[in-house]
Amino acid sequence: MSSTTMTTTFAFRRSIHRIATRPTFSAGIRWSSYVGDVRCPAGGGVGTRNAGERDRHGPHERLLVLGSGVAGCAAALTAARHGIPVTVLHAGSRRDDCNSYWAQGGIIYRNYRLRHEGIDGQTTTLVDTPRSLVDDIRVASGYLPPLARAEDLEEGRYTPDDVLLRERNAKPGFRCPTTGITWNEDAAWKLAVEGPSRIRQLLLGRRDGGEGEERGCVVPFDRTAEEDALSLCLEASHAAPRIIHRADCTGKAITTHITRAAAAHPLIEFVGDSVVADLLYDESSSSSSSSSSPLVIGARVLDKTTRRLSDRYAVHGLVLASGGLAGIYRHSTNPAGFNALGSSVGLALRLERSLVGGASPSRIASDLEYVQFHPTALCLPDEPRFLLTEALRGEGAILRDADGRAFARDYHPRGELAPRDVVARAVFCEGQKAEGGGHNAFLDVTHRDPAWLKGRFPSVHEHLTSRAAPLDFSKEWIPVVPAAHYTCGGVTTDLDGRATTVGGGTGTNDGGWVRNLYAAGEAARTGLHGGNRLASTSLLEGLVFGSSAGETAAGAVEDNADEVAEAAAEARSAIERRLSRSGCGSSETDSSVVGGVDGDEEAVREATVLLSHLKSIMWDNVGVVRTPSKLSAAVSDLAAIREEADRLWEDRRGSAGVEAVALRDAAYAGLAVAEAALANRVSGGAHYIVLEEEEGEEKNDSRKEMESDDEDEGLVVARG
Numbered sequence: 136m137s138s139t140t141m142t143t144t145f146a147f148r149r150s151i152h153r154i155a156t157r158p159t160f161s162a163g164i165r166w167s168s169y170v171g172d173v174r175c176p177a178g179g180g181v182g183t184r185n186a187g188e189r190d191r192h193g194p195h196e197r198l199l200v201l202g203s204g205v206a207g208c209a210a211a212l213t214a215a216r217h218g219i220p221v222t223v224l225h226a227g228s229r230r231d232d233c234n235s236y237w238a239q240g241g242i243i244y245r246n247y248r249l250r251h252e253g254i255d256g257q258t259t260t261l262v263d264t265p266r267s268l269v270d271d272i273r274v275a276s277g278y279l280p281p282l283a284r285a286e287d288l289e290e291g292r293y294t295p296d297d298v299l300l301r302e303r304n305a306k307p308g309f310r311c312p313t314t315g316i317t318w319n320e321d322a323a324w325k326l327a328v329e330g331p332s333r334i335r336q337l338l339l340g341r342r343d344g345g346e347g348e349e350r351g352c353v354v355p356f357d358r359t360a361e362e363d364a365l366s367l368c369l370e371a372s373h374a375a376p377r378i379i380h381r382a383d384c385t386g387k388a389i390t391t392h393i394t395r396a397a398a399a400h401p402l403i404e405f406v407g408d409s410v411v412a413d414l415l416y417d418e419s420s421s422s423s424s425s426s427s428s429p430l431v432i433g434a435r436v437l438d439k440t441t442r443r444l445s446d447r448y449a450v451h452g453l454v455l456a457s458g459g460l461a462g463i464y465r466h467s468t469n470p471a472g473f474n475a476l477g478s479s480v481g482l483a484l485r486l487e488r489s490l491v492g493g494a495s496p497s498r499i500a501s502d503l504e505y506v507q508f509h510p511t512a513l514c515l516p517d518e519p520r521f522l523l524t525e526a527l528r529g530e531g532a533i534l535r536d537a538d539g540r541a542f543a544r545d546y547h548p549r550g551e552l553a554p555r556d557v558v559a560r561a562v563f564c565e566g567q568k569a570e571g572g573g574h575n576a577f578l579d580v581t582h583r584d585p586a587w588l589k590g591r592f593p594s595v596h597e598h599l600t601s602r603a604a605p606l607d608f609s610k611e612w613i614p615v616v617p618a619a620h621y622t623c624g625g626v627t628t629d630l631d632g633r634a635t636t637v638g639g640g641t642g643t644n645d646g647g648w649v650r651n652l653y654a655a656g657e658a659a660r661t662g663l664h665g666g667n668r669l670a671s672t673s674l675l676e677g678l679v680f681g682s683s684a685g686e687t688a689a690g691a692v693e694d695n696a697d698e699v700a701e702a703a704a705e706a707r708s709a710i711e712r713r714l715s716r717s718g719c720g721s722s723e724t725d726s727s728v729v730g731g732v733d734g735d736e737e738a739v740r741e742a743t744v745l746l747s748h749l750k751s752i753m754w755d756n757v758g759v760v761r762t763p764s765k766l767s768a769a770v771s772d773l774a775a776i777r778e779e780a781d782r783l784w785e786d787r788r789g790s791a792g793v794e795a796v797a798l799r800d801a802a803y804a805g806l807a808v809a810e811a812a813l814a815n816r817v818s819g820g821a822h823y824i825v826l827e828e829e830e831g832e833e834k835n836d837s838r839k840e841m842e843s844d845d846e847d848e849g850l851v852v853a854r855g
Contacts, residue, residue, distance in 0.1 A: 154332025206656025276665025319662025666820020
């Protein structure tokens with residue numbers, strides 16, 4: 136986007152931030168590179184070819200999906216659409232017990248009506264183009280160079296011919312020489328080009344050009360009273376209002392409808408209270424004498440209610456979609472429980488360790504140091520850190536100190552609408568100035584109409600007023616503090632959702648796909664976010680890349696269909712060999728029981744205490760502002776906790792319950808985050824490290840950050 140266009144856009148944003156949208160072109164999308172499109176909507180039939188394979192080879196003729204959020208359901212629905220049976224494993228007893236449920240702000244769509252008037256006063260051009268979104272993602276990510284692609288692209292499918300970076304054996308993306316951040320422009324283009332069509336395909340109904348009725352999923356997004364069109368809002372660091380939403384509970388609305396649609400599909404089953412303890416792989420394909428890359432064939436699953444362990448096999452592999460790891464911090468916007476404790480990353484790291492004895496740094500996960508801290512979590516003594524959505528600042532909320540001074544513009548020209556990492560550090564630094572045990576960072580939205588506020592943000596209003604000492608955000612400033620929120624890194628994947636290794640190290644000579652293993656959503660590192668996530672990208676990321684993972688696993692992507700089919704055939708043989716050795720006929724059962732014991736309360740208590748200690752270490756030493764000495768101490772302490780977690784699991788197994796699995800995941804993920812942060816001495820995005828020789832200077836002026844020479848970048852470039 137040119138500086139002229141951006142300037143004009145910002146000038147108009149306040150007046151048009153709730154402009155309606157309705158696409159004026161055909162909602163259809165041509166997936167020209169896709170094959171085998173066996174459509175099976177809810178209540179429909181089963182593709183003949185896949186149904187025959189399922190009957191012939193037994194119940195393990197399926198895809199396993201770990202996680203029931205937006206990414207997991209998108210993967211399940213798209214795989215099932217191509218005739219592949221899917222089992223969705225989720226840790227909670229309810230299908231909608233997932234992090235997607237708690238997303239407040241909204242999901243990026245597209246503003247088809249906002250136009251920029253040309254010099255002649257007659258011609259107009261769309262302000263909100265795919266390129267505009269890609270550039271907003273770039274700016275927020277911490278990647279400073281301009282876009283590599285000069286031209287814009289039309290909506291549709293991001294094809295292999297569009298890909299800018301074709302090197303397969305490295306972490307996908309371009310590295311910024313200043314911030315050290317590796318950002319994958321291809322992932323951003325894929326999101327921008329495919330996003331609107333995916334939303335129409337999976338979430339919108341016919342009146343908005345969508346296909347939701349066919350799939351049993353029409354989300355009731357907010358609409359404008361005047362035109363009965365989708366209502367759009369503006370959020371921080373977006374150049375245009377392009378966010379569709381359902382009040383301030385968009386995640387709840389989307390999750391409720393998409394899980395219901397998936398559960399109604401005849402090829403999809405949900406299995407609750409199921410926690411994956413380890414990934415299963417074919418030892419023969421992963422031996423030192425084998426030239427093949429590792430082959431995942433299933434998962435070892437703990438039933439939370441019975442503490443029974445069983446092996447669940449899957450010919451079509453497994454999709455890691457259980458969310459991120461922000462829950463391993465003492466203060467987090469993520470709800471308490473098993474979710475957000477790094478299960479997907481932990482599983483991938485343990486698989487890697489089993490194959491090669493561990494690698495430092497990991498080759499199967501990357502960018503783990505970039506943990507995003509949300510700037511505005513409710514800060515009240517002895518209460519969880521409730522998220523105060525980004526949309527509040529998009530609607531005009533102001534950050535103030537205890538004296539009433541608005542401080543956000545001291546840190547960045549865009550003030551409250553600056554990238555999240557900048558705003559989070561601003562709130563953190565102002566909070567450090569509190570005197571006498573008081574608080575020094577507040578969110579003020581009292582200048583907006585009270586009735587409108589409570590209607591626009593009912594979840595926030597309900598939470599604040601349901602306390603023993605109610606708060607009224609239409610009349611009072613709300614105390615805020617940063618809290619761990621989102622994982623920008625994760626299991627490294629390509630654009631099709633396939634988990635990959637960087638430069639070898641897992642039985643391969645030159646890196647590549649970990650066969651039959653996929654990842655999507657917050658669990659994955661596509662390079663989309665670089666060092667910092669743009670607001671409201673998470674739900675769309677889950678939808679776009681979850682769908683790609685499901686289609687790839689189903690063999691529906693022409694470019695890698697043969698490779699996927701070969702992996703499935705090898706997995707089928709490996710599973711049959713395993714079941715034969717265990718005495719189970721391949722058509723008799725999908726799993727072999729490996730344990731089922733009474734609970735060990737002592738082990739549960741030990742795991743709980745260790746997890747609490749781990750969260751304190753992460754918050755104190757691997758938090759908003761980091762130093763090498765604190766990171767080094769964290770690595771040492773977390774390595775010891777990981778050793779204890781492994782010992783506890785090896786000694787007690789299922790008897791230690793879900794608490795032991797949670798500790799093990801958090802220990803592997805937390806140590807990997809600390810190691811990645813310690814290895815990266817260049818601040819950028821959500822990773823902000825102060826070298827010891829700079830600490831004195833930093834304390835004297837906590838706001839001292841160097842800004843980019845290009846003011847239009849809107850980024851703070853860190854020292855180092």
